[in-house]
Amino acid sequence: MARLDGKVAVITGGASGIGESAVRLFVAEGARVVIGDVQEERARALAAELGSATRAVVADVREDRAVAGLVATAVDEFGALDVMYNNAGVGMVEGEIADAPEETFDFVTAINLKGVWLGIKHAARRMREHGGGAIISTASVAGLHGFERQAVYAMTKAGVISLTRSAAAEGGPHGIRVNCICPGGIVTPLSAPSPRAAEIVAERFADIHPLGRAGQPIDIAQAALWLAGDESSLVTGQAIVVDGGWSSVDARWQRLIGQMSDRNRAGVRPDGAPLGAE
Numbered sequence: 001m002a003r004l005d006g007k008v009a010v011i012t013g014g015a016s017g018i019g020e021s022a023v024r025l026f027v028a029e030g031a032r033v034v035i036g037d038v039q040e041e042r043a044r045a046l047a048a049e050l051g052s053a054t055r056a057v058v059a060d061v062r063e064d065r066a067v068a069g070l071v072a073t074a075v076d077e078f079g080a081l082d083v084m085y086n087n088a089g090v091g092m093v094e095g096e097i098a099d100a101p102e103e104t105f106d107f108v109t110a111i112n113l114k115g116v117w118l119g120i121k122h123a124a125r126r127m128r129e130h131g132g133g134a135i136i137s138t139a140s141v142a143g144l145h146g147f148e149r150q151a152v153y154a155m156t157k158a159g160v161i162s163l164t165r166s167a168a169a170e171g172g173p174h175g176i177r178v179n180c181i182c183p184g185g186i187v188t189p190l191s192a193p194s195p196r197a198a199e200i201v202a203e204r205f206a207d208i209h210p211l212g213r214a215g216q217p218i219d220i221a222q223a224a225l226w227l228a229g230d231e232s233s234l235v236t237g238q239a240i241v242v243d244g245g246w247s248s249v250d251a252r253w254q255r256l257i258g259q260m261s262d263r264n265r266a267g268v269r270p271d272g273a274p275l276g277a278e
């Protein structure tokens with residue numbers, strides 16, 4: 001028996017990257033999936049490829065009616081909503097807070113935070129009347145720390161973690177489990193918009209992850225699969241970190257120590273003089 005046999009899921013941002021990987025994995029594990037995305041062509045092509053277990057719906061997660069429509073499509077087309085995966089998100093280099101335009105705040109917050117709030121709201125409304133379910137959202141390790149030049153992004157992801165905890169408290173009595181995933185550096189069109197960028201970004205992520213490799217969308221999809229399925233039935237209110245160990249170490253300190261030991265191996269002091277020099 002497949003791990004999501006008989007379950008119906010909505011996955012926002014399902015046309016690309018982590019969301020696309022989750023759509024493929026969930027369908028392979030027996031789920032029927034509504035793909036919600038603003039990228040119409042990609043969403044429709046994916047649904048056409050995967051066949052009758054999927055529906056593609058053009059939906060902007062900033063809009064209440066669009067998110068309600070995703071839940072309605074799951075119920076109308078597949079008869080249920082067992083899993084809501086609020087994954088759609090945007091990231092950008094915002095610049096320092098002192099320089100960033102107001103529009104950046106509104107744009108990133110509307111998608112990454114309000115979009116998740118709307119997803120939780122409409123899913124919980126349906127699930128509390130129908131025996132519960134699993135709600136998953138994509139946060140980020142950026143939500144666990146301060147992040148230079150991406151303050152709004154980091155703030156929205158911290159907000160997703162907070163929403164997850166509050167929604168878990170409200171959903172518990174109704175059998176609704178609410179969790180989020182904090183990915184580390186994952187090679188997707190968001191982090192690397194071109195094949196050349198993907199190579200460079202993969203090297204950088206490998207460098208900052210103690211495990212020594214960049215994350216791939218499937219790494220996050222696998223965590224989502226576990227949170228969506230019955231194996232995680234006692235897990236709620238959690239921010240599950242999937243980041244190759246990134247958040248467990250201080251990257252700057254690690255770099256400094258690395259540079260110091262490189263210098264030691266090369267026999268030089270931090271000021272460039274040979275070790276042992278007066």
Ligand SMILES: NC(=O)c1ccc[n+]([C@@H]2O[C@H](COP(=O)([O-])OP(=O)(O)OC[C@H]3O[C@@H](n4cnc5c(N)ncnc54)[C@H](O)[C@@H]3O)[C@@H](O)[C@H]2O)c1
Pocket residue numbers: 012013014015016017018019036037038039059060061062087088089090091111138139140141182183184185186187188189190191
């Ligand atoms: N790639 C990483 O390193 C990384 C790390 C941590 C967290 N994340 C998070 O993972 C999630 C997925 O990102 P990804 O890396 O797969 O990027 P991606 O760009 O490949 O996928 C994001 C998807 O969201 C969709 N989307 C954007 N705005 C939308 C809107 N208003 N309504 C509906 N859909 C919308 C996009 O069209 C796209 O298909 C995001 O929430 C992102 O913040 C990514």
